[in-house]
Amino acid sequence: MTDNQPAGNQPESNPVGGDGPESPEGEPVLTLTNSALKKVLQLRADEPGADNLALWVQIGGVNGAAYSYEMFFQDASDAAPDDWTNTQGELTVVVPASSVPDMTGSVLDMNRDLLAGGMVIRNPHTPPAPRSPLMAGPPPDLSGDVAQRVLQVLEAQINPSIASHGGRADLVAVEEDTAYLRLSGGCAGCGMAAVTLSQGIEVAIRDSVPEIARVVDVTDHAAGTNPYYEPAKK
Numbered sequence: 520m521t522d523n524q525p526a527g528n529q530p531e532s533n534p535v536g537g538d539g540p541e542s543p544e545g546e547p548v549l550t551l552t553n554s555a556l557k558k559v560l561q562l563r564a565d566e567p568g569a570d571n572l573a574l575w576v577q578i579g580g581v582n583g584a585a586y587s588y589e590m591f592f593q594d595a596s597d598a599a600p601d602d603w604t605n606t607q608g609e610l611t612v613v614v615p616a617s618s619v620p621d622m623t624g625s626v627l628d629m630n631r632d633l634l635a636g637g638m639v640i641r642n643p644h645t646p647p648a649p650r651s652p653l654m655a656g657p658p659p660d661l662s663g664d665v666a667q668r669v670l671q672v673l674e675a676q677i678n679p680s681i682a683s684h685g686g687r688a689d690l691v692a693v694e695e696d697t698a699y700l701r702l703s704g705g706c707a708g709c710g711m712a713a714v715t716l717s718q719g720i721e722v723a724i725r726d727s728v729p730e731i732a733r734v735v736d737v738t739d740h741a742a743g744t745n746p747y748y749e750p751a752k753k
Contacts, residue, residue: 546624548603548614549576554629555638556608563610566592573598573611576627577618581646586621588640621646666693668728673700676723688720696732698724703738 551559563569573595580587593613598604601616614622625642663671669690677688691699700720721734 547605548619548623549605549612549625549627549640551607551610551612552626552628555627556610558629558638559627560608560610563592568594571595573604573613575613575615576622576640577615578621584645586640586642586644586646590638665728665730666690669693669698669724669731672724672727676727677720691737693731696730698728698731698734699737700734701738702736 559574563572563574566572571594572592574590575593576588576590578586579589595604595611595613598613599616603614603616603619605612621644622640622642623644625640625644627638627640630637630639673688673690678686687703689701689703691701693699724731724734
């Protein structure tokens, strides 16, 4: 069965198992409220060999701004040495090692929303924000002076991304805390060039090269030979 983490509906104040084994950070990875534990035990009772089954909980993916989860019964003896294992009441809970860092401090509770039903996991962690498409390339090897590092960001992160629509960004100069770029190809004359520069290119450069506070576009967009807004030829 799978579930995710909706907003609202606070868990019970009496989760069980809080004194069990802890994560490497010193905090239980997953605790169950009494109502959730009761429900899980009821469900397990219908499984063959119920007494040997543990509740396995792991992150299954990302749903919007929250993780989604996989919960299933599996023999407790299948747990690997580095998996997090905890006995809560009459139930063994296993969280695979790969999910431990992003689940530490979570609580499994019954959903108080009668329409939704089921159980929910309330996790203090959220998935990292997706990287900008302009930062999809491998991280640059940032070495050398400021201009060299800006060039590395352009070649490793930015140009491989904007090349997909025929664009390219070249460094013209670095003066004090300002980098001057010239856009070419599909970016020359592009009606979205200012957005591309401020929301993607500038962010990528400033994040990687903190000495740069401003990025200026010196492209003559009126002379662009391949602008995005160029009307289709009939």
